[in-house]
Amino acid sequence: MERLMPSEIPAALAASIVNPATYADPPKINAAFAEIRRNYPFAKARVEGFDPFWVASRHADVIAIETQPDIFLNGAGSNNLAPRSSVDMVKAATGENNLIRTLVTVDGAEHKALRKIGFPAFTPKALKALEADIRDIAREYVDRFVENAPHSDFVEDIALNYPLRVVMSLLGVPAEDEPFMLRLTQEIFAADDPDLNRSKTEVTPEQRLAAVSAVMKDLEDYFGKVTKEARERPTEGLNSLIANARIDGEYLTDRQLMGYYIIAATAGHDTTSNTVSSAMWALAERPELLAELQEHPDRIDGFVEESVRWASAVKTFMRTAVEDAEIAGQQVKSGDWIMLSYHSASQDEDVYPDPFTFDITRPRRKQIAFGTGPHACIGQHLARMEMRVLWEELLPRLDSVRLAGEPKLFKSNFVVGPKTLPIEFSVR
Template structure:
């Protein structure tokens, strides 16, 4: 369940497998054909303790769960132990230096300037999605174009390229999903997506080096970590990280968040009646959806986690989704409650690798849901939900809804 792409598309079965593991084998040694062995870590306390224990666990080179055959295909393409080498794969001393390049771009002062535009953009996307009729796929017609333009605007890529880049980014992180893949074998899909993204961003880098602009692409193209130009592999990896981490995650949280509200009409009605609960509702949507399902770490020395001895070199998969359903931390964890407080979810991870875009993600969710509350009189299901088949990034990928707009626009949510 936990280590199959399909398992993550079946929430009820996934939840019960995680609950069983948390209770009986919170550190479970997984050996299955075709995948290098690893520890599955499912309890909140163990994941947080590992994430914040500097120096004992490395993020690279084994950063994601992949089959040995996929790993072999990718090694042949890059000649490296991993497909890309960006922040998520880096450890000291590179990690802090590379993270420093964009740190300010995702900090509150820079993001504050985007607030007005985000509200207008949310309104425009809803207009576009409802212009053809009252039924749309909220995931594909609203969440994906909304979130991709945010990252595209910051990077400085044109809106005309959004759909193609989003498709490549989705294939890259969801290579096992039948609707996202570009080829039969996941390794081939990742290779094709990576090469297409590489070609695209090589041209962007050449352009920005010749004609600098006020955008993140220029910042990355001219960055000099350790006082030297960024090596080509790390340079392209940086762009690939931003287009994957920067949109699919938030799109899945938006679609999954709306799906959760539709599944709990009392919660949706309460949010409409008390829009001041929006911020806490968003935190609950993040806990509930946990779009990033896992990251891996490798033990750098003999150590222990939760009383279990871990040997140097052993890999551990941290299942954030399971941690966010841990009954030891979240009362009534299986219930979606928009007023949950406290809500110390780890949808954005913890420690040195904590999500760099967490403020931006929250701002996007706030802008979109504020606009939905303001503009819509009613939202209801209009077809079957489809979940993304991926053990890395999963959630609601298709959400058909019928949107009834208000006759008059209401004032903005304070």
């Protein structure tokens, strides 16, 4: 039998980090990446049905790749970890490597121009003016939550709907359309999970792609109407800003336009929702943490930051090399596909001592879960503000909180968070 070289991950281990179900089992996925960081820190994975890909599992290697955007591109190959058959079907259907054309799937001048459209709305200064409105939304949900004591599924009662309301209000989406947006978001990011996907069954890669394509069609139909209305009657909402944006004097193409809407309307709340619920999970298991945050509310920022690392809601993104390069002593060739594991990088022992301890004193400057370089999350300041404001409103009203059942994570190798979080709590 041919001996595996250190540059190649053993087949079973490689298959585990592709399998969506592994990400729904924290001990299993954490152990898998701990072994990879220890023995195969930048190595190639070969999994049946997938093109071979390198796995960047360490903090430094993820940063090295993300800060060389001219060599490692988002759009030169599939930006998501997907089977070869799905990648081929997307290319046949769109003529491109990704199903939608958006900030996270383009590079260079186009990425810079698209990012410039929305960036002014997401600066700390711009968001400061919205804090009072966001706090009002948080109080509404906290009041309702407290009234329902002592039992809650925190995902359903706060984590899903509070960030959704914030983002939809920024976009200008009416409240009556929020359930529609929430359902479609879940069907996109939990396409592999039979509890949340469109068919409510286990799916093949081909069925998964067909279902996600159908969701995209629903979103495109919705935002097509939004565009028409926003161009006829512009408003200050982000949707109107997108609809009326121009690059080199021309409106965005249909694919650019729909991609912008979709990423703002879906990714804008899903990752925050997952992080908020993961933070409550951490609180429910650590009564001393609730007491500490109530005694020292100035530590809420640290709690938010550790929640972002702890959840690492976006598990993976892919990059494609367009030049030969060296990463961690390995020779990467032009055309090679690379997984950036934010999940693993957020647990890198060389950066985060004792990474499986929830520690609100960790340095913020080392955060990787929002990405880095030109593709760093455009909405990260909004996400931090939403979480900080929620905890500032909720924590002073809690007397105790504990788990009242087993939380469940949804199955995905892309974006992951709790789908149920049963808690029992008392209020002051």
